[in-house]
Amino acid sequence: DWDERRSIPFPLLAPLARVPGITLHVLQRGRGLTEQPPGFGVVSGSDNILQAARVMRALDLVISVDSMTAHLAGALGVPVWSLLHAEADWRWMDGREDSPWYPTKRLFHQEQPGNWVPVIARVADELAVLAGAMVQASASP
Template sequence: PGTRLQIGLVWAGKPTPRDRSWPLPMLAPLLEDPRLAFYSLQVGPRAADLAAAGFDRLVLDLSPHLKDFSATAEVMNALDLIVTVDTAAAHLAGALGRPVFVLLRYVSDWRWMDDREDSPWYPTMRLFRQNQPDDFAGPVAHVRAAIARLAEAATKPTAAKP
């Protein structure tokens, strides 16, 4: 009780295809809850988005330490939740059995199927989809609400044992 949820964040995949990445500023509402601590698991050129958006004060950049999947897996295993777009990080978190929320574009890869909030491949994964093209606010609001419920449960005092 009283500790902040530790959340990893990935907002972009490879430069192509572009339909998997999200503009980092659209994730700003997630960063407002003081019960949460965010860590960037973003690697590659888009890791620089953190400073460019002015979020480097709100999100600790772990990219210098993420040299390979093994290092990323080690970090993911220490986190309470991973929030990511459709990238290898989503699959790694799912394969590790870590709680993971995946933000999906209106038209997403076939692996995520249609009209599902879960993944048959990864039981610890929840999918948050755009209802319309370029609707970033809707899925982010749903993720924010789901994280708030997790934070509430994590910080709720437990009854003292007699």
């Protein structure tokens, strides 16, 4: 079910789109797509779970709020970063950045209810580090 606490408006995600060396794939489905700014990533979402799984398997990383998308990526063993609201479900254990349920999942907790800005900034910083490392690795002989 849709939960406002697990929803991030597209404009707040703009720092992710500015990370050099990446291509965003938007896995969002349904009404949220109407908020997507023009040029903000490639729409790759699907209501078909098998198609969604195929898309995820082809990605280097999935970034998502606590949703079916995040759980599917974790179950597939795809690296996934989950953005969690301040009162996240008990499964995401306060104070932990990892998940005992999904070894490829990294957790980014909101510190203040409703304030996604510092979470997105941290994710963008970490994404820039990851993208830089991937560029270096691909350039190595």
